[in-house]
Amino acid sequence: MNAFEKFVAFFKGEMPTPSLYGWYHLMWWGIVFLLTAFLVTLALKNKKEGKSNAGLIRGVVLTYAILSIILEIFKQLTYSYDVNTDTWRYQWYIFPFQFCSTPMYVALIAGCLKKCEFQNYLLSYLGTFALFGGLVVMCYPGDVFNGYILINIQTMVCHAGMLIMGVFLLSCAVELKWKSLLKAMAVFGGLVLIALMMNLIFHATGNDATFNMFFISPYLPCTLALLDTIYANTPYFVFLIIYLIGFSLAGGIMLSFAIAINNIIKSNNEKKNSFGDKHVMDIIFKNLKDLA
Numbered sequence: 001m002n003a004f005e006k007f008v009a010f011f012k013g014e015m016p017t018p019s020l021y022g023w024y025h026l027m028w029w030g031i032v033f034l035l036t037a038f039l040v041t042l043a044l045k046n047k048k049e050g051k052s053n054a055g056l057i058r059g060v061v062l063t064y065a066i067l068s069i070i071l072e073i074f075k076q077l078t079y080s081y082d083v084n085t086d087t088w089r090y091q092w093y094i095f096p097f098q099f100c101s102t103p104m105y106v107a108l109i110a111g112c113l114k115k116c117e118f119q120n121y122l123l124s125y126l127g128t129f130a131l132f133g134g135l136v137v138m139c140y141p142g143d144v145f146n147g148y149i150l151i152n153i154q155t156m157v158c159h160a161g162m163l164i165m166g167v168f169l170l171s172c173a174v175e176l177k178w179k180s181l182l183k184a185m186a187v188f189g190g191l192v193l194i195a196l197m198m199n200l201i202f203h204a205t206g207n208d209a210t211f212n213m214f215f216i217s218p219y220l221p222c223t224l225a226l227l228d229t230i231y232a233n234t235p236y237f238v239f240l241i242i243y244l245i246g247f248s249l250a251g252g253i254m255l256s257f258a259i260a261i262n263n264i265i266k267s268n269n270e271k272k273n274s275f276g277d278k279h280v281m282d283i284i285f286k287n288l289k290d291l292a
Contacts, residue, residue: 001086008081018145018152025141028156032138036164043172053172054115060168061126062111064161068104071154072096078150093210097198099247100137102191103130103162120175125187127174127258128251131166134159135254170258181255185248192216192244216243 001009018024039060046053079091103126110122137144137159144155174180195214202211203219212220215227222231222239227246231239 005081005086008077009083012078012081012083013149014147015149015152017147018141020141024145024152028160029138032160032163036167039164039168040171043168047172057123057169057173058111060165061107061123064165065104065108065111068158068161069108071150071157072101072104074150075154078148091210092202092207093212095211095213097195097213099129099191099214100133100158100162103133103165104158106130106187106191107165120180121183121187123169123173124175124180124184125251126162127166127169128181128184128254129188129247130162131170131254132247132250134162134164134166138163166254170254174255174258176255176259176262178255181248181252184251184255188247188251189244216240 039056043053043056046056076090076094076096079094081088106122106125110119110126113119113122137155141155141159144159145152170176192214196216198213199211199217199219203217209220211217212222215222215224216239218236222228227239227243230242234242
């Protein structure tokens with residue numbers, strides 16, 4: 001075992017597999033709440049003071065992208081190296097282009113761009129589709145936890161980060177209008193097309209049969225909950241349409257919640273202002289009556 005292999009082996013340190021809503025899972029929920037509250041408060045403070053959030057937005061998405069990519073590299077190395085047999089074999093089923101892998105690429109591109117319309121498309125995707133992915137996994141990690149310390153850290157940074165980043169972007173970067181969902185859908189559609197083309201090309205090469213990006217390969221069964229049943233009982237084209245519509249609806253739900261919360265806040269602020277004005281007028285009329 002050379003120095004590099006020892007380095008990789010170090011990251012295969014083991015731990016008891018975290019349980020659903022055990023201490024490890026709850027610790028990450030605490031991190032989500034604290035970081036989300038901090039970033040949203042900072043963004044709203046900047047907005048109130050008339051400062052731009054452009055630098056903060058780029059900083060957040062780039063930090064997420066860089067951390068996720070570094071940890072993803074270690075994850076790939078960890079799964080590819082067998083310490084017991086001292087052998088390397090790449091596991092194609094973990095190739096990093098699944099739905100929950102895309103935010104790190106999208107965030108990297110968005111963070112490297114200056115403010116422009118294309119950046120708005122990417123940020124809309126991160127604030128809706130990526131937010132949904134992070135929320136689902138954080139609520140129910142399923143089988144993302146295992147006995148490796150590094151993998152458990154990587155999956156939580158990835159999914160908790162998607163949740164934190166998504167809420168933050170909805171608070172200051174994504175326009176809370178339905179056209180933002182259309183922008184996000186365009187990005188999602190492009191990513192699905194890339195995944196589909198990768199599946200077709202990889203199958204044509206006759207390589208490992210576990211390569212199934214986005215779980216939409218026409219040659220391998222979909223293993224996502226609910227979608228697996230649809231895949232098994234409908235023509236492939238129908239499954240693909242339902243897949244696109246389903247994820248788009250999920251992204252729309254994220255945006256609708258943001259719009260609803262924003263409307264509630266606006267309504268409360270208008271009521272406060274209205275009550276404040278009424279209070280001032282009562283004082284003025286009272287003073288005029290006393291003078292009379």
